[in-house]
Every structure is written in C-alpha cells, then in structure tokens.
Amino acid sequence: MFEAINWPEALAPNRSPIHFTNDLEIEASPETIWSLLVDPRTWPTFYPGVEHVQLLDGHESLHLGTRFETTLAGQDVFASVQEFQPVTRIAWGGYPRASEASRAYHAWIITPTPRGSHLWTEETMQGPLWIELAKQDPEVFWRTHENLLAALAKVAAEGDNRAG
Template sequence: MFEAINWPQAMTPSRSPIHFTNELEVDASPETIWSLLVDPRTWPTFYPGVGDVALLDGHDSLRLGTRFETNLAGQDVFASVQEFQPTTRIAWGGYPKASEESRAYHAWIITPTPKGSHLWTEETMRGPLWIELAKQDPEVFWRTHENLLAALAKVATERENQAG
C-alpha cells in the first residue's frame, strides 16, 4: 500500500527509468518560494495543469506526512509529503489513481544566493502510465518542469516586489 513505501529509497534515479532535473536562479528569497510551495492554494497560479488540491489530514499547508489529492495534467493524483526541511527542501511521492503502479517522486531544493535563491527540482518516475507518456513525447516532463520553474519564479518575484 502507499504508506508502506520508503519513497526516497524506492524512487532513487538508479531505480527509475524516468529521471530529470531542472534549475533556475530566482530573484526571490527562499522564504517566499517556500511559502508558495507549502501552500497548495497558490499552486494554480504557477503549477501548469494543477487542478484543485485537497489536503487530507486537516492541515492548511504542507508538512511532513501531509497526504493530498490533486489533478495534475489531467491525472487525479494521490501523494504525501516525504521530506520537509523548512525553506530548504520538500519532496512528495505519489501516483495517479488510474495507475497506482506508476509512481513519481518530486523533490525541491532551495538554496539562498546573493540575489535571492537557486531553485532546483528533481523528479523520478516509473510505471506504465509515465513510460507511455514519455514514449509519446520524451521531453514532456522536463519541459513541463521548466515552465513550472519559470512560473514559480515569476509569482515569487511579484510577491516580493508587492511586499517590499
């Protein structure tokens, strides 16, 4: 079952047929970026293809162990937060409800820089649904995350400019 998986170990790049990373320098503080990542109500403003996000544990923001459901790129997805180091690292693992054997693990690392933050994301995926999508368009996941980073940077920078 979902909760019994050791997500970080099970989804290491060496065990996953799909693995990609994306990174971007952002003119926003780690705190601002973090605030957007842990508040799913903000995701539709920067996360391409995200539908409603429902937190399943009564939390109002993500924290270690938070379980959530959302719609990503047309797939109803169940996930839970597996790593949580405030303002520096968050990761969740999950699967599309239509293909529970298709797993994904998405990590975010935020590093302070003199002008803001270095934002780095890594995702590993395995299972028939993801493999079939990758066969149809080998760059689809990487490209989607490039767009995600650019949109997140824009929203974070705008938020800081409004606050500052």
C-alpha cells in the first residue's frame, strides 16, 4: 500500500521500547491534509498540547531539513524534518530539551482513497523521559495520536468543505 518508513537505524521500531501506529480514513484530500501538516501555524488547531511552533531556518512551512521548536506532550521539543515527499509522506525526529537522551521519530504517510485519504502515523520513542511518561500511563502516546488524527480529520474536512 505504501513505502516503508526510512527509520534512522538507532530509532527503528525493533530498537525502540515505545512504538505505536495510528491510522484513519479522512474525508479530505491529500493536498488539504498535507497543507495542514507542513504549516505549523495550523498545528494548534488540531495537535493536542501544541502551544507554539517556531521554525528555525527562515522557512514559512516545513521542508526537508527544516529545524523547529515546539511544545509537545508538555515538553519543549527540538526537531527536524527527516523525510519529505510532497503530499505523500513527512517525518521528523527530535528530542525534548529536558532530556536530549530521549529521542523520537514521527512519520506520516498520506494515501489517496475514493472518499478522501488514508492517513497513517507511526512513532518510535526511546530514552528515560518518554519511558517514565509511558510507565505512568501506558496508552498516553497512542491515545494522544488517536485524538490528533480525529482533530486533524475534522479540520481537514472543514477546509475541503470551504474550498469546495
């Protein structure tokens, strides 16, 4: 159905104590979903816990190699775009400022469907900060991404309805 994610070897699923996937059929075009993912100014409208996003390379949207800072899961996070295939896939990797030893890699794959798009997101996480959060609530990351997909679907469908 889609290409494999280009995991950095150190963050591959078989090397990561935290690995989860979420997916959802969305009644919105791949282009609309893509436009939301690459424009961090839109993230607070659908991304749980995002309070701000600052691009560090003078870009107005995400591109391959773009570095950014944001707040995710209550943590100030530094990340950079590692994969970038317009309208089909994007991935970023990074770490929380409070624990540079705690790494994460988050990938998105968008596939067109007859009714809109299939959106797949997959993440691996390692390191003491993420492991401690997972011990407190083993489903927290998966559940947060379920909420993220539902909110993204709603914002994307509303955007398609306005455009159509």
